[in-house]
Amino acid sequence: MEKQNQREQSRMRLNDFIRSLREDIVSGKRQPGEHLPSEKTLSQQYRLSNLTIRKGLDKLVSEGLIAKIPRVGNVVIGSSGSPLVTVKLGTHSSVAAEARLEHLLELFHERFPHIRVQTVPISSESYRQLPDYLTGGIADAVMINYTSFQMLMEKGHGDLLAPLEREKDIYPFLSDGFTYDGALLAQPFIFSPLILCYNRQHFAEKNIPEPDGRWRWTDIIANSTRLSEPGERIGFHCDLLSLHRWPLLLLQTGETFERYGDGRIKLAGTAMMEAIRFCRTLIRELPLLSAGVVTGESEHLLAQGKASMIMTSYFYLNYLREKSLPFDIAPVPHQGMPGTLLLSTGLAINSRSPVKEAAVQLVKFLISHSSQLIIRQHTYSLPARITAAEWSGRETLYRPSRFALFRETIPEFRYFSALRIRASELAAIHQEAKLYWAGLESEEAFCKRVEQMPAPPGQHGSPMDF
Structure with a gap:
């Protein structure tokens, strides 16, 4: 592992070296005809071996940016003539690992040396930042998850995102999720349903059949007790109270939120309240x-x-x-009606960006088959492009035997909006429910507080009709 880390650090320094020289040349900082420092000097400057420096220079030669002249050295011959353009990409920190983003951006820089991508961190949980990032010129393109996209639309900010062309090879249900008023406003990038993941060895030790699509939540409760070992391990764990987890229980009812005539949510005595009550049961049982x-x-x-x-x-x-772990996956448990919550991340372009054309080029590259295939082959994330997600070939990392489970369960995928509720309303219910789940508020009081929430103003900013 230590040697692997050293190789990775060396690779990163090599990429930094290539990127630094490439940008100096493309930006005009190093002019055509200028001689580069000696390989020995570059080796000391970038803390790389002479051999590694030579590899980096060979890469720049292949890109047509420098030439190796015998007995003279390495000479800058210039760029393609295109001025250097910087695209600021708002990214979620977790996606760097989930989609090998750093590697993809390296490949993008190699292919488009006149476009430099500057990553700008944004929170995947705070949609409130997005309008400021877009109107303030902080980001030319942004990663946006489905929940934040819905929030943005509800606030009437759809005009901040540039319409894009729909791709035939991307799962239609993903493109539908980022479509508003008939316009695709974000290209799907990666997606995932909620799934159950488990240690196969633990099941074998306890002689318990591995979970499958027939498992209900009662099976989770019963087998969690059987699998647990006091002081050693627990049978089941998850952040059930996350806004990206517990709405699963609502979706599995197969029902939607009921409303009063004035548009306010009706909760008492409904299937939605039964699901919220069952969530409290799970918290107590687990x-x-x-x-x-x-x-x-x-x-x-x-x-x-x-x-x-x-x-x-x-x-x-x-x-x-x-990790040396014998894990596998299965559909999430249910209460009689199988179904799972769909999560997705898209790439949107700032409609006001002064470098919109370059931003479009970046998004097209990240959703291209070659980029999406890298995600499929080197991560566990699901790329949005069908041919990449359903690729079959020699694997580069351990795959659970049921990895292709997502293909079989696509008909069970549901966005939270299938509940006929706005993202802002669900977030508000989430905050109120925490007191109820903690036993600090009665069911009657909880329902009353939710039902007193004002109805959304008409249908403005929402793709849903009530």
Whole structure:
């Protein structure tokens, strides 16, 4: 592992070296005819061996940026003539690992040396930042998840995103999710349904059949007890109270939110309240569930043998990479009606960006078959492009035997909006429900507080009709 880390650090320094010289040449900082420092000087400057420096220079030669002249050295011959353009890409920190983003951007720079991509961190949980990032010129393109996209549309900010061309080879249900008023406003990038992940060895030790699509939540409760070992491991773990987890229970009712005539939500005595009540039951029956779980915590517990089952996503399976763990996946449990919550991340372009053309080029590259195939082959994330997601060939990392499970369960995928509720309303219910789940508020009081929430103003900013 130490040698692998050293190789990775060396590769990163090599990429930094190539990127630095490339930008100096493309930007005009180094002029045609200028001689580069000697390989020995570059080796000392970038802390790389002479051999590695030579590899980097060979790369720049292949890009037509420098020439190696015998007995003279390395000479700048210039760029393609295109001025250097910087595209600021708003990114979620977790996606760097979930989609090998750094590697993809390196490949993009090689192919388009006149376009430099500057990553700008944004929170995947705070949609409130997005309008400021877009109107303030902080980002020319942004990663945006489905929830944040819906929030943005509800606030009437659809004009901040540039319309894009729909790709035939991208799963239609993903493109539909980022379509508003008939216009595609974000290109789907990666996606995942919620899934169950488990340690096969623990099941074998306890002689318990591995979970499948027939499992109900009652099976989770019963087998969690059987799998647990006091002081050693727990049977089941997940951040059930996450806004990207518990709405699954609402979707599995097969019902939608009821409303009063004035548009306010009706909760008492409805199927939605039954699901919220069942969520409280799960919290009590599985007491080791916790709110505010750190990202990747469930996966780390599984990898350490401290948990036997977790509810997760294909995105978070990446925390299990390079772990010697006999894990597999299965559909999430249900209460009689199979179904799972769909999560997706798209790439949107700032309609006001002064470098819109370059931003479009970047997005096209990231959703191209070659880029999407890299995601499929080197991560556990699911690329949005069908031919990449359903690729079959020699694997570069361990794959659970049921990795292709997502293909079989596509008909069960549901966005939270299938509940006929706006993202802002669901977020508000989420905040109110925390007191109810914690036993600090009665069901009657909880329902009353939700039902007193004002109805959304008409249909403005929402793709849904009530």
